[in-house]
Amino acid sequence: MRIVLLSGGVGGARCARAIDSWRRTADPSLQLTAIVNVGDDFSHLGLRVSPDIDSVTYHLGELGDADRGWGRAGDSARIANQIERHLPEAAWFHLGDLDLGHSLIRTEMLASGMPLSRVTQRFLDDFGISARVFPVTDDDSPTIVRLPDGPLSFQEWWVRLRADPVPERFEYPRAAAARPAPGVIAAIEEADLIIVAPSNPIVSITPILEVPGVREAVVGARAPIVGVSPIIGGRPVRGWADRCLAAAGVECSALGVREFYGARGSGGLLDGWLVDPVDDLDRESDEPGGSGEHGSERTIVTRSVPLRFTGGREDARIAEALLTLAWSSTQNAEPPDEAKVNRRLDLPHSGI
Amino acid sequence: MRIVLLSGGVGGARCARAIDSWRRTADPSLQLTAIVNVGDDFSHLGLRVSPDIDSVTYHLGELGDADRGWGRAGDSARIANQIERHLPEAAWFHLGDLDLGHSLIRTEMLASGMPLSRVTQRFLDDFGISARVFPVTDDDSPTIVRLPDGPLSFQEWWVRLRADPVPERFEYPRAAAARPAPGVIAAIEEADLIIVAPSNPIVSITPILEVPGVREAVVGARAPIVGVSPIIGGRPVRGWADRCLAAAGVECSALGVREFYGARGSGGLLDGWLVDPVDDLDRESDEPGGSGEHGSERTIVTRSVPLRFTGGREDARIAEALLTLAWSSTQNAEPPDEAKVNRRLDLPHSGI
Numbered sequence: 226m227r228i229v230l231l232s233g234g235v236g237g238a239r240c241a242r243a244i245d246s247w248r249r250t251a252d253p254s255l256q257l258t259a260i261v262n263v264g265d266d267f268s269h270l271g272l273r274v275s276p277d278i279d280s281v282t283y284h285l286g287e288l289g290d291a292d293r294g295w296g297r298a299g300d301s302a303r304i305a306n307q308i309e310r311h312l313p314e315a316a317w318f319h320l321g322d323l324d325l326g327h328s329l330i331r332t333e334m335l336a337s338g339m340p341l342s343r344v345t346q347r348f349l350d351d352f353g354i355s356a357r358v359f360p361v362t363d364d365d366s367p368t369i370v371r372l373p374d375g376p377l378s379f380q381e382w383w384v385r386l387r388a389d390p391v392p393e394r395f396e397y398p399r400a401a402a403a404r405p406a407p408g409v410i411a412a413i414e415e416a417d418l419i420i421v422a423p424s425n426p427i428v429s430i431t432p433i434l435e436v437p438g439v440r441e442a443v444v445g446a447r448a449p450i451v452g453v454s455p456i457i458g459g460r461p462v463r464g465w466a467d468r469c470l471a472a473a474g475v476e477c478s479a480l481g482v483r484e485f486y487g488a489r490g491s492g493g494l495l496d497g498w499l500v501d502p503v504d505d506l507d508r509e510s511d512e513p514g515g516s517g518e519h520g521s522e523r524t525i526v527t528r529s530v531p532l533r534f535t536g537g538r539e540d541a542r543i544a545e546a547l548l549t550l551a552w553s554s555t556q557n558a559e560p561p562d563e564a565k566v567n568r569r570l571d572l573p574h575s576g577i
Numbered sequence: 578m579r580i581v582l583l584s585g586g587v588g589g590a591r592c593a594r595a596i597d598s599w600r601r602t603a604d605p606s607l608q609l610t611a612i613v614n615v616g617d618d619f620s621h622l623g624l625r626v627s628p629d630i631d632s633v634t635y636h637l638g639e640l641g642d643a644d645r646g647w648g649r650a651g652d653s654a655r656i657a658n659q660i661e662r663h664l665p666e667a668a669w670f671h672l673g674d675l676d677l678g679h680s681l682i683r684t685e686m687l688a689s690g691m692p693l694s695r696v697t698q699r700f701l702d703d704f705g706i707s708a709r710v711f712p713v714t715d716d717d718s719p720t721i722v723r724l725p726d727g728p729l730s731f732q733e734w735w736v737r738l739r740a741d742p743v744p745e746r747f748e749y750p751r752a753a754a755a756r757p758a759p760g761v762i763a764a765i766e767e768a769d770l771i772i773v774a775p776s777n778p779i780v781s782i783t784p785i786l787e788v789p790g791v792r793e794a795v796v797g798a799r800a801p802i803v804g805v806s807p808i809i810g811g812r813p814v815r816g817w818a819d820r821c822l823a824a825a826g827v828e829c830s831a832l833g834v835r836e837f838y839g840a841r842g843s844g845g846l847l848d849g850w851l852v853d854p855v856d857d858l859d860r861e862s863d864e865p866g867g868s869g870e871h872g873s874e875r876t877i878v879t880r881s882v883p884l885r886f887t888g889g890r891e892d893a894r895i896a897e898a899l900l901t902l903a904w905s906s907t908q909n910a911e912p913p914d915e916a917k918v919n920r921r922l923d924l925p926h927s928g929i
Contacts, residue, residue, distance in 0.1 A: 270685045271623055303653065304678030311682045311703050322674055326656030329681075330663045333622045351663050 226255045229416040231443070233262035233429020235294035235463050236455050237422035238280035243540035244420070245285055245356050250541070257356040258412045259285075260439075262424070263341070264368030264397065264432030267380045269318050270308070272328040273335055274380075277429065278345055278360055279327060286352040291536055294463060297323040317385040342406040359412065361433045364403040368428050369396040379428060388465035392472045395427055400435035405442075413442040418551045421452035421494065423462065423532065426482050427469035434494075444489060449551045451497035452486055453543070454479040457532055458503045479504035488524045495525045497554035499546055501532040526554040578607045581768040581800070585614035585781020587646035587815050588807050589774035590632035595892035596772070597637055597708050602893070609708040610764045611637075612791075614776070615693070616720030616749065616784030619732050621670050622660070624680040625687055626732075629781065630697055630712055631679060638704040643888055646815060649675040669737040694758040711764065713785045716755040720780050721748040731780060740817035744824045747779055752787035757794075765794040770903045773804035773846065775814065775884065778834050779821035786846075796841060801903045803849035804838055805895070806831040809884055810855045831856035840876045847877045849906035851898055853884040878906040 230241055241259050248255040259281050266275045276295065283289035283297060290296045300321030309316045320328065327348070334344040340363035349358055370382040370392045382388060413419065424430055434440040443450065456479050461467055467477040475485045479500040487493020500506055506527045530546035531539060582593055593611050600607040611633050618627045628647065635641035635649060642648045652673030661668045672680065679700070686696040692715035701710055722734040722744045734740060765771065776782055786792040795802065808831050813819050819829040827837045831852040839845020852858055858879045882898035883891055 270681055271688060272681075301653075301655065301674075303674050304681065307675065307678040307682060311700065312685060315685065322653075322655050323659065325681075326659040326677075329622055329624075329656065329677075330659060333664060333667065336623060348663065 226252065226417045227412070227415055228255060228257050228418045228420060229412050229448070230257065230259045230420045230422055231424075231430055231433050232259045232281055232422045233265070233277045233424035233433070235280055236453075237261065237277065237424040237429065238284035238289065239294070239534035239540075240420070240422040240424075240453060240543075241281045241356065242284040242287075242289075242536070243534055244544050244547075247541045247544035251545075258408075258416075259356065259358045260361050260409055260412065260433060261358060262429045262432050263360045263362060263366060264400075264428060265379050265383075266365070267367060267378050269320070269380075270312075270315055271332070272320075272325065273332040274318075274320070274328050275331065275341070275345075275360070276380075278341075278358060279324070281358055282345065282348055282352070282354065285349075285354045285356050285358070288352065296321050297327075300324060318380060340406070342408070357408075357412070359409050360406050361409060361439060362403040362436045363406045364399070366397065366399045366403040366432065366436065368432050369398055371396055383428075383465070388468045391468045394472055395431075395469065397432050397435045400432060401437060403436045405436055405438050409436075410438055410442045413439070413446050416446060416448040418548070419443060419446055419448045419450040420547055421450065421486065423453040423455040425455060425461075425464065425466045425469055426475070426485055427466070427473050430486075444494065449496045449554045450489060450494060451499060451547055451550050451554060452483070452495050453547070454482055454498065454500045454504060454532065456482055456504070457501040462533070480506055483525060483527070490524045497550040498525050498527045499532070499543070499550055500527060500529050502529045505529045526550060528553065578604065578769045579764070579767055580607060580609050580770045580772060581764050582609065582611045582772045582774055583776075583782055583785050583795070584611045584633055584774045585617070585629045585776035585785070587632055588805075589613065589629065589776040589781065590636035590641065591646070591886035591892075592772070592774040592776075592805060592895075593633045593708065594636040594639075594641075594888070595886055596896050596899070599893045599896035603897075610760075610768075611708065611710045612713050612761055612764065612785060613710060614781045614784050615712045615714060615718060616752075616780060617731050617735075618717070619719060619730050621672070621732075622664075622667055623684065624672075624677065625684040626670075626672070626680050627683065627693070627697075627712070628732075630693075630710060631676070633710055634697065634700055634704070634706065637701075637706045637708050637710070640704065648673050649679075652676060670732060692758070694760070709760075709764070711761050712758050713761060713791060714755040714788045715758045716751070718749065718751045718755040718784065718788065720784050721750055723748055735780075735817070740820045743820045746824055747783075747821065749784050749787045752784060753789060755788045757788055757790050761788075762790055762794045765791070765798050768798060768800040770900070771795060771798055771800045771802040772899055773802065773838065775805040775807040777807060777813075777816065777818045777821055778827070778837055779818070779825050782838075792846075796846060801848045801906045802841060802846055803851060803899055803902050803906060804835070804847050805899070806834055806850065806852045806856060806884065808834055808856070809853040814885070832858055835877060835879070842876045849902040850877045850879040851884070851895070851902055852879060852881050854881045857881045878902060880905065 262277045290298045300323045304322050331344050341360045342363050345358050368379040370377045371394045372392050459478050470477045475481050483498045486495045528550045534540050614629045642650045652675045656674050683696050693712045694715050697710050720731040722729045723746045724744050811830050822829045827833050835850045838847045880902045886892050
């Protein structure tokens with residue numbers, strides 16, 4: 226079985242790790258391919274930084290700092306302290322020593338002519354990671370934040386300004402000229418399941434879909450497409466997704482994001498949607514008036530499971546819920562019991 | 578009193594620290610200016626590396642690794658280990674984490690348009706170092722090693738090939754177009770004493786003198802010029818100066834290097850020459866036949882003192898010997914007792 230994960234940020238990294246961990250127990254032959262946002266990529270101190278690719282790589286390699294959600298476990302700040310001392314104007318973006326070394330090596334590989342996708346694969350090979358991580362494109366395609374007084378790079382807005390103020394809009398000015406990285410379209414077409422990670426819909430998932438051919442391949446894929454809500458109880462799990470959603474006119478709720486993505490049957494993206502129990506949308510839309518207001522979303526099969534990734538058994542439950550949901554969405558019916566799902570997906574019962 | 582030190586490599590750094598340490602006891606008002614070779618500078622992993630400037634800066638700031646003679650004390654190798662793992666083809670040049678961070682910051686400052694001399698001064702200021710360190714030029718002026726099968730950068734030959742084979746010659750192809758960095762010529766003209774550090778004559782001192790105007794300023798300076806032999810007992814104190822001297826047809830001995838520099842009165846550089854007691858040249862040239870063979874060198878006043886820098890009282894003895902020698906060379910006579918030297922140089926007796 227082949228799973229494609231559309232991934233950005235910490236939510237994407239944690240979801241990738243959850244699926245990969247579950248895979249080892251349940252189905253070692255399962256192939257996971259993360260297609261990753263590069264809209265956050267930027268150059269700092271001459272180093273090419275790819276935060277979303279690194280987050281997913283570090284998490285898959287069990288190298289990531291689980292508490293912070295970004296950077297490397299056990300990293301040090303010797304060079305960051307030097308920057309603070311000698312070049313304080315550049316200290317707003319923190320890179321741990323290992324994180325900086327990783328970016329330095331990437332920058333050198335890119336300078337030698339290797340495309341980002343090959344650089345990323347080389348790191349995966351060196352770390353012994355069997356999952357695949359594809360930047361959605363090898364081309365430079367930065368997300369631009371349009372503020373009242375002009376445009377800003379995403380990282381400057383997100384990190385230096387701490388996502389303040391809410392921008393007028395986000396732009397992906399170079400996406401239209403970008404080409405999908407090698408393997409991206411084929412992976413989507415060949416997938417048995419496509420998962421939209423609980424990543425920022427506006428600055429992680431949309432920039433992936435904006436690369437020409439990607440949205441079309443996803444929507445046209447034979448695989449079911451299920452998403453994981455990045456919003457729990459009306460608040461982002463991490464970061465300032467609320468401000469990104471506000472700029473896009475999207476309500477900061479599991480329902481709002483589901484509407485933003487839309488149902489595949491109605492020109493949108495999703496067949497299924499996984500929410501936290503606090504956001505049980507079926508219950509909501511079963512209430513009088515609910516079906517009318519969100520009528521176009523009724524074909525998105527929505528299920529709930531606790532959505533906080535912990536690195537433990539909760540992660541396996543999320544992974545299993547995604548597979549169950551995928552089965553349900555292809556049936557557009559109530560899910561069968563778990564044993565049936567696993568049989569249909571040709572998986573052993575994981576026992577978790 | 579103003580001392581100018583022509584400096585390269587570890588010998589230059591250790592000599593600078595010896596003079597600076599001695600200054601604090603003997604004459605805090607003494608101004609030390611190191612004019613430093615940039616022929617070894619090169620770019621590695623996109624980082625601008627200035628080994629000779631860094632060595633002297635680190636030593637003056639008591640930041641250097643005293644045992645190795647290069648790099649930072651207490652440095653770590655986290656990024657070097659990453660390079661070894663992911664980019665082994667670049668691992669031949671080792672940079673500790675702190676050393677790498679320092680070069681990263683320099684690279685960023687240079688990229689912002691700051692000339693190397695200002696970058697160097699900014700580091701000195703941040704480290705609280707009162708001595709001045711001037712790159713001889715802000716222009717790129719690399720030393721090229723001419724091997725039978727083509728040219729190579731100095732660091733590739735020195736570090737990667739470990740100075741093997743002996744090259745046909747060394748070249749300074751861009752020196753003729755380089756301009757002395759701000760303050761270099763003035764420092765030489767205003768100096769009360771010019772010291773040629775025990776640095777590699779071929780790849781440290783010569784590239785300094787090759788920058789147009791520098792050799793002329795040094796030779797024409799009102800200050801006495803005294804040199805410290807980098808060769809003790811026929812062997813370099815560190816590194817492969819023997820192979821550099823061989824390429825230039827210079828005998829690897831304290832005498833050979835003295836002859837290479839030559840007497841200022843005979844178109845050369847030196848008024849005085851400090852050697853280790855094992856190389857007592859006066860004794861040699863007083864022997865029958867000695868005066869004839871080395872006739873042109875007779876006006877270089879040569880004295881001996883133990884020349885191994887230790888970071889302790891031996892360093893102060895070398896510094897004092899240099900001042901005594903400078904006094905002698907202006908007299909072209911035997912040195913007076915130390916108390917007289919200190920009076921003439923307006924220095925308190927250091928008591929060492």
